[in-house]
Amino acid sequence: MSNVKIKIENLYKIFGHNAKGLTSEVKEGLDKDELLAKHNHVLGLDNINIDIEEQSIQVIMGLSGSGKSTLIRHINRLIEPTEGVVMVDNQDVTKLNKNELLEFRRNRTGMVFQRFGLFPHQNIVDNVQLGLSIKGVDKSESNETAMFWIDKVGLNGFEYKFPNQLSGGMQQRVGLARALANDPDILLMDEAFSALDPLIRSDMQDQLLELQKNLKKTIVFITHDLDEALKLGDRIAILNGGKLVQDGKPEDILLSPADEYVTNFVKDVNRTKVLKIKTIMKDSIQSGSDCPKVAMDSNIESCLPLFLDGESVLSVTDDEKNIVGSVSREEVANILKRY
Amino acid sequence: MNFTEFFTAFPEMSKSGLRAFKKTVDGAYRQFSREYGDAIEAVFDPVLFFLIWFEKLLQNSPWIVVLIVFLALIYFGSRSIYLTIGSFIAFIFIGYFGMWEDTMSTVSIIGVCTFLSIGFGIPIGILMSGSDRARASISPILDIMQTMPSFVYLIPVVMLLGIGKIPGLLAVVIYAIPPIIRLTDLGIREVDKEVLEAAEAFGANRSQKLFRVQLPLALPTIFAGINQTIMMALAMVVIASMIGVKGLGQPVLKAIANQYFTMGLLNGLAIVVLAIIFDRVSQSFGKRLQQHRQGSHE
Numbered sequence: 001m002s003n004v005k006i007k008i009e010n011l012y013k014i015f016g017h018n019a020k021g022l023t024s025e026v027k028e029g030l031d032k033d034e035l036l037a038k039h040n041h042v043l044g045l046d047n048i049n050i051d052i053e054e055q056s057i058q059v060i061m062g063l064s065g066s067g068k069s070t071l072i073r074h075i076n077r078l079i080e081p082t083e084g085v086v087m088v089d090n091q092d093v094t095k096l097n098k099n100e101l102l103e104f105r106r107n108r109t110g111m112v113f114q115r116f117g118l119f120p121h122q123n124i125v126d127n128v129q130l131g132l133s134i135k136g137v138d139k140s141e142s143n144e145t146a147m148f149w150i151d152k153v154g155l156n157g158f159e160y161k162f163p164n165q166l167s168g169g170m171q172q173r174v175g176l177a178r179a180l181a182n183d184p185d186i187l188l189m190d191e192a193f194s195a196l197d198p199l200i201r202s203d204m205q206d207q208l209l210e211l212q213k214n215l216k217k218t219i220v221f222i223t224h225d226l227d228e229a230l231k232l233g234d235r236i237a238i239l240n241g242g243k244l245v246q247d248g249k250p251e252d253i254l255l256s257p258a259d260e261y262v263t264n265f266v267k268d269v270n271r272t273k274v275l276k277i278k279t280i281m282k283d284s285i286q287s288g289s290d291c292p293k294v295a296m297d298s299n300i301e302s303c304l305p306l307f308l309d310g311e312s313v314l315s316v317t318d319d320e321k322n323i324v325g326s327v328s329r330e331e332v333a334n335i336l337k338r339y
Numbered sequence: 340m341n342f343t344e345f346f347t348a349f350p351e352m353s354k355s356g357l358r359a360f361k362k363t364v365d366g367a368y369r370q371f372s373r374e375y376g377d378a379i380e381a382v383f384d385p386v387l388f389f390l391i392w393f394e395k396l397l398q399n400s401p402w403i404v405v406l407i408v409f410l411a412l413i414y415f416g417s418r419s420i421y422l423t424i425g426s427f428i429a430f431i432f433i434g435y436f437g438m439w440e441d442t443m444s445t446v447s448i449i450g451v452c453t454f455l456s457i458g459f460g461i462p463i464g465i466l467m468s469g470s471d472r473a474r475a476s477i478s479p480i481l482d483i484m485q486t487m488p489s490f491v492y493l494i495p496v497v498m499l500l501g502i503g504k505i506p507g508l509l510a511v512v513i514y515a516i517p518p519i520i521r522l523t524d525l526g527i528r529e530v531d532k533e534v535l536e537a538a539e540a541f542g543a544n545r546s547q548k549l550f551r552v553q554l555p556l557a558l559p560t561i562f563a564g565i566n567q568t569i570m571m572a573l574a575m576v577v578i579a580s581m582i583g584v585k586g587l588g589q590p591v592l593k594a595i596a597n598q599y600f601t602m603g604l605l606n607g608l609a610i611v612v613l614a615i616i617f618d619r620v621s622q623s624f625g626k627r628l629q630q631h632r633q634g635s636h637e
């Protein structure tokens with residue numbers, strides 16, 4: 001297990017002029033609708049506690065208005081908390097003074113926005129070096145860095161175009177390059193791919209995963225799309241009405257949803273496609289048998305034909321083709337029955 | 340006072356009371372202007388100096404040089420050869436009918452007024468965009484500046500500074516500055532929230548946000564304000580000439596007083612021509628500023 005990079009503790013956010021005065025009532029159990037009806041204040045976040053691991057992709061999911069954007073903006077303090085602690089590497093972000101906060105944003109975090117947030121009056125190179133020029137990095141050096149990242153995200157030839165001359169997918173590559181050019185250790189992505197067409201979106205997801213293999217950033221990724229969450233997330237946190245209702249590995253979310261809200265989220269997912277065999281296999285090795293083998297990283301769907309052929313147990317192999325466990329017909333049937 | 344009288348005649352202040360009230364206010368103001376008039380006038384000395392220098396420069400340089408400079412500015416501002424040719428013809432007409440000198444006076448006062456309006460208007464607009472409270476307190480003042488008949492605020496200005504260029508300049512600036520303030524405020528407030536948030540997320544401080552995002556993105560709107568400011572300054576030329584500002588307004592006034600129809604018409608037309616040129620040039624310049632925004636999508 002690696003370290004906790006971002007630790008959010010007892011975080012509350014209430015929008016309205018008397019936010020502080022109303023926290024006690026929220027702590028006593030007043031929910032979002034009640035707070036709005038009774039005091040005309042909006043409950044943004046209600047006692048959020050979450051640990052985000054270093055170098056992992058933490059997905060945050062929830063319906064529109066559930067507080068996803070509010071939560072991610074507490075990590076770089078674009079939004080001031082009403083109460084609570086946001087620790088990044090054992091430093092409380094909520095306690096930073098004005099200049100420390102600017103430095104923190106300049107060096108530690110990068111952000112990618114849903115509608116890209118590019119500067120329409122600057123060309124792509126200048127857009128990508130935004131963070132560097134804000135920091136006052138030497139022009140030729142920042143230019144070079146920008147060019148490197150433009151190349152990395154596959155935008156060579158577009159350096160001197162303006163954002164509105166690029167398609168949505170390309171604009172978001174600029175957004176990604178801009179965030180990466182700063183070399184932050186934390187990447188905050190607020191519905192970064194939500195505005196893109198499905199095919200381009202899938203491309204961008206692949207590209208992000210590819211980049212992440214080498215970069216090993218701590219990524220907080222917001223989405224309201226479960227497929228995207230399952231594809232990208234090492235862990236998935238689910239928000240409802242400002243409350244964190246579940247936080248776990250993708251398979252935890254799929255196999256044991258915490259409540260009805262989460263169940264509704266996951267009910268349309270084809271589990272046999274999403275779940276890997278390793279998430280349901282047993283360590284017990286079927287000794288001496290010569291039952292068919294399946295790879296632990298393939299999805300459950302791939303063993304269905306074998307079971308339909310009459311097999312009752314399959315051996316599971318790792319990358320080196322060693323047998324590491326087994327999976328039985330009953331276990332798979334159990335997963336299927338929960339539809 | 341009996342009951343019916345209350346409804347037929349408005350219960351007004353007594354005549355003597357009103358007289359005393361006016362007397363006190365006027366007296367106090369007269370006292371104030373006697374004491375501080377000179378000091379306030381001194382504040383405006385640099386402006387006056389600049390205005391006179393600029394006017395003399397335009398009037399004393401060979402007309403052909405001035406004309407070439409004007410046409411060059413018009414061309415680089417508008418990038419329109421038609422407008423440049425049209426302006427050339429218009430200036431020839433102005434000069435031929437003996438209005439060159441007055442036109443130079445008018446151009447110089449409009450130039451200085453625009454310069455002052457930009458210099459004060461943009462910072463005030465920025466201030467206004469930054470806080471709703473500032474906006475709530477400045478906005479009504481702008482309303483007053485625009486709707487109060489200009490003669491009314493000419494009175495205290497003349498009492499304070501007498502007749503001359505500076506009071507005229509003040510009158511023009513007071514009348515012409517509101518659009519640029521309002522449109523600077525509007526332009527900054529209209530800046531895409533996500534773009535501004537992006538700058539903030541990357542650690543931009545206040546002035547970086549202002550100069551890298553807010554002002555550049557508001558520029559086309561600010562330019563619309565500058566355009567309106569110039570137009571309103573031109574509209575004030577005739578009124579300003581009543582308190583001693585030289586230029587195309589004075590012959591118009593003379594024409595009104597003496598019923599010189601042709602003289603009024605010619606000078607009026609010269610003002611119109613200047614207005615059209617200023618308007619077209621600043622508009623197409625403003626349009627070019629925002630080209631990259633609506634620019635062609637490949």
Ligand SMILES: Nc1ncnc2c1ncn2[C@@H]1O[C@H](COP(=O)(O)OP(=O)(O)O)[C@@H](O)[C@H]1O
Binds near residue numbers: 066068071
């Ligand atoms: N500045 C604000 N003032 C008042 N309410 C806000 C503000 N920002 C967000 N909210 C409210 O907080 C809730 C969570 O918003 P948000 O975090 O944007 O949701 P999401 O990103 O999940 O769609 C919503 O009910 C929203 O209306």
Ligand SMILES: [Mg+2]
Binds near residue numbers: 070
């Ligand atoms: Mg959101």
